Amino acid sequence: MSYLDKSLKEIHQALQEGKVTSKELTEEALKRAHEYQEELNSFVTILDDAKEEKVTDNVLSGIPCAIKDNFSTKGVLTTASSNILSDYVPVFDATAVAKLKDAGMVMIGKTVLDELAMGGTGTTGHTGIVKNPWDPTRMIGGSSAGSAAAVARGIVPYALGSDTGDSIRKPAGYGGVVGYKPTYGLVSRWGLFAFASSLDHVGCFAKTVEDAAYVIDNIKGIDEKDMTSFDSSNVNIVDNLNNDVAGKKLFYIKEIVDELKEDKKYYDNFLKVLDYAKELGMEVKEESIDGNILRGIYPSYMAISCAEATSNNSNLTGIPFGNRKDGSTPDEVMINTRTEGFSELIRRRFVIGSFILQKENQEKLFLNAQRIRRLIVDKVTDLFKTYDGCIMPNAGSIAPKFDEEHDRLSDKYLLLENHLGIGNFGGFPSITIPSGLVDNMPVAINITGPIMTDDVVFNIANKLEEKIGFVPLSKKEEK
Amino acid sequence: MQKITKENIQDYALKLMFKMKDEEFDAFEKEFETILKHMDLIGQIDGIEKVEPMTFPFKNKDVKLRKDVATSTLTTDDAVKNAHETIYDEVKVPKVVGGES
Numbered sequence: 001m002s003y004l005d006k007s008l009k010e011i012h013q014a015l016q017e018g019k020v021t022s023k024e025l026t027e028e029a030l031k032r033a034h035e036y037q038e039e040l041n042s043f044v045t046i047l048d049d050a051k052e053e054k055v056t057d058n059v060l061s062g063i064p065c066a067i068k069d070n071f072s073t074k075g076v077l078t079t080a081s082s083n084i085l086s087d088y089v090p091v092f093d094a095t096a097v098a099k100l101k102d103a104g105m106v107m108i109g110k111t112v113l114d115e116l117a118m119g120g121t122g123t124t125g126h127t128g129i130v131k132n133p134w135d136p137t138r139m140i141g142g143s144s145a146g147s148a149a150a151v152a153r154g155i156v157p158y159a160l161g162s163d164t165g166d167s168i169r170k171p172a173g174y175g176g177v178v179g180y181k182p183t184y185g186l187v188s189r190w191g192l193f194a195f196a197s198s199l200d201h202v203g204c205f206a207k208t209v210e211d212a213a214y215v216i217d218n219i220k221g222i223d224e225k226d227m228t229s230f231d232s233s234n235v236n237i238v239d240n241l242n243n244d245v246a247g248k249k250l251f252y253i254k255e256i257v258d259e260l261k262e263d264k265k266y267y268d269n270f271l272k273v274l275d276y277a278k279e280l281g282m283e284v285k286e287e288s289i290d291g292n293i294l295r296g297i298y299p300s301y302m303a304i305s306c307a308e309a310t311s312n313n314s315n316l317t318g319i320p321f322g323n324r325k326d327g328s329t330p331d332e333v334m335i336n337t338r339t340e341g342f343s344e345l346i347r348r349r350f351v352i353g354s355f356i357l358q359k360e361n362q363e364k365l366f367l368n369a370q371r372i373r374r375l376i377v378d379k380v381t382d383l384f385k386t387y388d389g390c391i392m393p394n395a396g397s398i399a400p401k402f403d404e405e406h407d408r409l410s411d412k413y414l415l416l417e418n419h420l421g422i423g424n425f426g427g428f429p430s431i432t433i434p435s436g437l438v439d440n441m442p443v444a445i446n447i448t449g450p451i452m453t454d455d456v457v458f459n460i461a462n463k464l465e466e467k468i469g470f471v472p473l474s475k476k477e478e479k
Numbered sequence: 480m481q482k483i484t485k486e487n488i489q490d491y492a493l494k495l496m497f498k499m500k501d502e503e504f505d506a507f508e509k510e511f512e513t514i515l516k517h518m519d520l521i522g523q524i525d526g527i528e529k530v531e532p533m534t535f536p537f538k539n540k541d542v543k544l545r546k547d548v549a550t551s552t553l554t555t556d557d558a559v560k561n562a563h564e565t566i567y568d569e570v571k572v573p574k575v576v577g578g579e580s
Contacts, residue, residue, distance in 0.1 A: 087561075088561055089560070089561060091553065091557040091560055091561075184535075184536040184537070185539055198534060198535045198536065222541060224545060227539075227542050227543075227544075228535070228539055228542075229539075229541075230539050230540070230541040231541050292520065292521075292523075292524050293524065295517065295520065296517065296520070296521045296524075298517070299514050299517035299518050299521065300521070302514050303514070303518065310495060314495070317496070318563065319562070319563075319570060319572060320558070320559075320561070320562055320570055321561030321562060322561070324563035324564075327573065328573055329573050329574075329575065330572045330573060330575060331496070332573070333572060333573060334496045335493070335496050335497055335498060338495070338496050338497035339497040339498045342497060344500075344503050344506070347492065347497055347499060347503070348499075348503070348506065348507045348510060348511075350492075350495050350497070351488055351491050351492050351495070351499065351507065352507075352510075352511055352514065354491035354492075354494060354495055355483070355487075355488075355491055355511070358491070364518065364522055365515075365518055367532045368518060368521050368522055368527060369518070369521070370532030370533050370534060371521075371527050371528075371530035371531075371532050371533070372521055372524075372527075373532075373533040374530050374531060374532065374533035375524075375527075375530055377533060377536070424536075425533075425536070426536055426537070427536025427537055451536070451537055
């Protein structure tokens with residue numbers, strides 16, 4: 001097995017002992033990035049001039065990683081997978097990127113996303129669709145599609161992603177890797193291209209819970225450039241990974257899990273994980289939430305996110321930066337730039353946002369969406385007074401095929417396909433871990449906990465991961 | 480609430496400084512009608528109008544406004560680095576009122 005396929009801790013040890021060098025790891029990651037680019041299309045940019053980094057005591061030092069292409073990276077093309085930013089080169093680093101640089105990471109590429117992170121399929125980036133390494137006829141999901149595919153394929157041990165509705169956790173589940181979205185404000189959003197500021201989170205992908213813990217411990221922290229960040233010096237994720245979880249209490253939401261019962265293979269997988277939780281001494285109970293409120297999650301998410309996106313993306317005019325189109329007046333320049341620069345899907349989302357924000361529509365659409373957000377968050381927060389976390393199936397199926405209809409608003413699985421948005425509504429820490437295979441494709445479970453209990457969520461996930469014993473694709477096919 | 484028509488959709492698009500193409504309206508209508516159908520159901524939830532809208536996840540106790548002290552941010556060079564066309568350290572755009580630039 002190549003050192004690149006080992007855990008971060010093992011790679012770090014090998015680096016310190018001189019068994020492998022940062023240069024060798026970087027070259028290997030770059031080689032794999034090119035080798036799989038045609039098949040998967042994970043990257044917008046592969047940084048062939050990536051240089052090795054000095055190995056220090058930091059576990060991430062000298063190890064290659066990939067960054068989603070909606071994080072500002074100084075001097076490196078950053079497109080958000082949109083034509084409107086196809087030539088944009090940031091002049092500063094996002095805080096999460098700067099922190100990884102301080103830790104000694106080696107960035108080997110910028111990964112493809114759904115355009116401007118507004119999508120869940122990995123099919124709308126301006127450089128083409130991203131495919132699932134487990135089966136290239138299937139999607140990996142999005143929006144952090146390239147990061148998920150790159151980690152699932154073993155090109156890099158970890159990658160940064162962003163999550164506004166489920167954009168890290170959904171593709172992590174489809175790709176058989178770990179995906180983490182922290183408490184809102186645990187990781188600074190400075191330098192992340194804003195989609196919907198009240199829902200956006202910075203997080204990561206990794207092959208194991210422990211690897212993800214090392215990444216989050218390195219990028220978390222208060223940042224004066226992000227007024228929603230908080231002091232998390234008392235949250236130590238790696239240090240608490242192996243605590244005893246006996247006595248912890250978990251619940252699952254009946255109305256959502258009921259949708260899973262339609263397919264025994266998926267339901268059995270979920271029940272098996274609940275059994276593991278019980279074997280670890282955890283208590284698992286069923287709780288009920290009003291289905292009318294739950295059915296409001298996705299339409300409310302659409303309303304809130306589209307509305308926030310219209311204003312967040314108003315700076316994409318082509319004038320101070322971006323792919324400018326000609327026009328005889330400044331207004332014409334902006335209209336032509338934005339008409340040609342955004343894909344049809346993005347323009348549709350913006351118009352939905354604009355419609356929702358019109359004075360005469362606000363009460364029924366925008367404010368009601370925000371009211372549903374309050375109802376669901378209050379209910380879950382109330383449950384968290386009794387429980388340490390909520391354990392749920394990550395999705396209603398394995399990764400869909402590209403030619404299958406993928407309608408998140410269809411009545412079938414309306415709850416099961418969209419419930420991860422609860423984590424964004426409330427800013428709750430939320431982790432997705434693989435739970436096995438169905439039809440030779442990965443399935444996953446999700447654990448979401450009370451705000452600022454990221455260490456507990458990781459601890460529970462780590463213990464369950466040990467029990468599940470899932471083998472990632474990159475380890476399964478040893479190189 | 481307003482009705483969805485081609486005219487007001489184009490109007491909202493133009494307010495956001497872009498145009499929708501004729502062939503794009505059908506997909507828009509289909510997607511939006513489904514969202515509206517679900518939002519209608521939300522409107523029927525008992526007492527929904529009394530719930531306080533939630534605009535952010537939770538109150539952050541560490542929020543502090545920084546001191547009102549001038550600091551430097553971007554240099555001029557950096558600020559114009561990504562502009563399509565510049566002149567005398569400024570971004571060049573077409574003339575706003577009539578004629579050529």
